[in-house]
Amino acid sequence: MEELLSSAEAEMSRDGDVSNDGIDRRGFLKCMAWAGTGLVWSFAGGVPTSRLFAQGRGHEKAADFTFVQISDSHLGFNKPANTDVAGTLQVALDRIDGLKGAMKMAPDFLIHTGDLTHGSKPAEFDQVAQMLGKRQVFYVPGEHDTSIDDGKAYLERYGKGTKGSGWYSFDHKGVHFIGLNNVLQLEGMGKLGEEQLAWLRQDLAAVKSSQPVAVFAHIPLWAVYPEWGWGTADGEQALAMLKKFGSVTVLNGHIHQVMQKVEGNVTFHTAMSTAFPQPAPGSAPSPGPMKVPEEKLQSMLGITNVSFAAQRGELAVVDAPLGA
Numbered sequence: 266m267e268e269l270l271s272s273a274e275a276e277m278s279r280d281g282d283v284s285n286d287g288i289d290r291r292g293f294l295k296c297m298a299w300a301g302t303g304l305v306w307s308f309a310g311g312v313p314t315s316r317l318f319a320q321g322r323g324h325e326k327a328a329d330f331t332f333v334q335i336s337d338s339h340l341g342f343n344k345p346a347n348t349d350v351a352g353t354l355q356v357a358l359d360r361i362d363g364l365k366g367a368m369k370m371a372p373d374f375l376i377h378t379g380d381l382t383h384g385s386k387p388a389e390f391d392q393v394a395q396m397l398g399k400r401q402v403f404y405v406p407g408e409h410d411t412s413i414d415d416g417k418a419y420l421e422r423y424g425k426g427t428k429g430s431g432w433y434s435f436d437h438k439g440v441h442f443i444g445l446n447n448v449l450q451l452e453g454m455g456k457l458g459e460e461q462l463a464w465l466r467q468d469l470a471a472v473k474s475s476q477p478v479a480v481f482a483h484i485p486l487w488a489v490y491p492e493w494g495w496g497t498a499d500g501e502q503a504l505a506m507l508k509k510f511g512s513v514t515v516l517n518g519h520i521h522q523v524m525q526k527v528e529g530n531v532t533f534h535t536a537m538s539t540a541f542p543q544p545a546p547g548s549a550p551s552p553g554p555m556k557v558p559e560e561k562l563q564s565m566l567g568i569t570n571v572s573f574a575a576q577r578g579e580l581a582v583v584d585a586p587l588g589a
Contacts, residue, residue: 330373330438333361334481336518337538339409340392341383346541346554350383353566354396354539373437375400378518378536379407379448379483385414390422406431407483407519408448416449432461434468441472445482447497455484455497455519462502469506477512485517487526487533490546495520507531520552537566 338354347353364372375397381404382389404423406416420431427433431446443465447455457465472478480486486503488496497503507513513531521538522545541554542565549555557565 331364331371332374332376333364333372334376334378334516334534334536335361335539336378336483336536337380337407337521337540338377338393339380339383339538339540340396341386341389342540342554344554346556347562350540351392351396353563356563357539357566358396373401375402376442376444376481376516377402377404378481378516379405380409380518380538381407381419383409383540385410385412385418387418390418394422403435403442403444403481405444405482406446406448408451411448416446428464429460432464440477440479443468443478443480445480445486445503447482447484447486447500451494452498454491454494455482455500457497457499457503462499465503466506472510474509475511477514478507478510479514479516480507481516483517484519485533485535486515487528489520489524489535493546493552495546495552504531520546539566542566 335357339350342350361372381393406419410416410419416430424431430449432444434441434443445457445461447457450456450458484497485495486497486500508529511530515531515533517535520535521541521543523535523537525534542557543552544555
């Protein structure tokens, strides 16, 4: 992870267009803070702006909006890796609800990047609905949400107004958001499929290249670790369609840990789980729930804040535990 963070920071440093408030004026979407295990983003004038969590507003331009990403809640999971996934999800939601007081601005909405449930059971989906309540949430499915019935129950609850097996787009205050489904055609890695790629091409044709784009899906669109299926087989086809845009952010879950990288004008982020950690790529025989001592669990689920490296004039992502 440190290697990926270092490479991203180096690329942003070479860009040479980062102002003294940490904003990359060429259009990278910047991470403001992680809340609970959720990533908070801020935009001003349709382009990203940023300030440190709980930092005074000072001279920076007021944000138009923020949103929060959470992922991999796995409600229904009760194995030793975490016997109370509802409890840790609630901790994350409490942190998110506290953002209004800490940042003087409540997030406009949440994005959940999949695996809401662990077994696609009606009771698990009911618990998701009860816990998230009246918050505005945009969803994409994880493979655990579609494992029993090819996503029928998920689509009945969250597929209204979507295309195909649950993909869609919307615009919010100058940013074009695209939710994708890359878990229904699993062949080792994730897959989007020709129908969804054709829709994506048509959807992007109507978007100006100057408009910021945020794409979210469960499995990473970039090849994190193909040996474990941590990537999307036809993800490069989707990413090729995004090259014309000056600012693209791709948000994923699935791997239960924070990783990020920058390629050209595309910034990739994966989110931690609210349920349980998974091993780092290649550090274990296979992926899966990782049991840690109970007193260390929340440190593996964490809250990640953004810190300002004054000597470099850049923002850096720093992990901090939920239990801190």
